[in-house]
Amino acid sequence: MxxxxxxxxxxxxxxxxxxxxxxxxxxxxxxxVRKRMGSGATIEAAATAANFSMxxxxxxxxxxxxxxxxxxxxxxxxxxxxINDYVSATNTLGN
Numbered sequence: 001m002x003x004x005x006x007x008x009x010x011x012x013x014x015x016x017x018x019x020x021x022x023x024x025x026x027x028x029x030x031x032x033v034r035k036r037m038g039s040g041a042t043i044e045a046a047a048t049a050a051n052f053s054m055x056x057x058x059x060x061x062x063x064x065x066x067x068x069x070x071x072x073x074x075x076x077x078x079x080x081x082x083i084n085d086y087v088s089a090t091n092t093l094g095n
Contacts, residue, residue, distance in 0.1 A: 007037055011045060018049050060088045 005011065010032050017026040034042045066074075078084050 007033075007041075010036055014045055015049060018046075056088065 010029065014026075014029040014033050017029045020026075030042060030046075033045055037045075078089075083089060
């Protein structure tokens with residue numbers, strides 16, 4: 001993925017490992033983040049992922065809908081990123 005975010009490659013790999021629930025891959029990518037970016041960045045990356053997960057769960061729990069305008073505007077990248085395959089997508093898109 002082409003991005004202007006510094007260290008995007010390792011941060012994306014770390015995020016993938018978190019959501020894949022693969023303990024070995026998570027430990028490997030966590031160590032790569034730490035080596036390349038430092039311990040503070042590892043903590044920030046973990047906190048960011050945890051916060052996203054928390055906010056997503058809250059939105060799903062209270063039934064917050066995706067705005068109809070946003071459905072069309074995000075269709076291409078939701079599909080590319082696999083977001084439509086998330087279990088919670090049924091709630092978000094079904095409302």
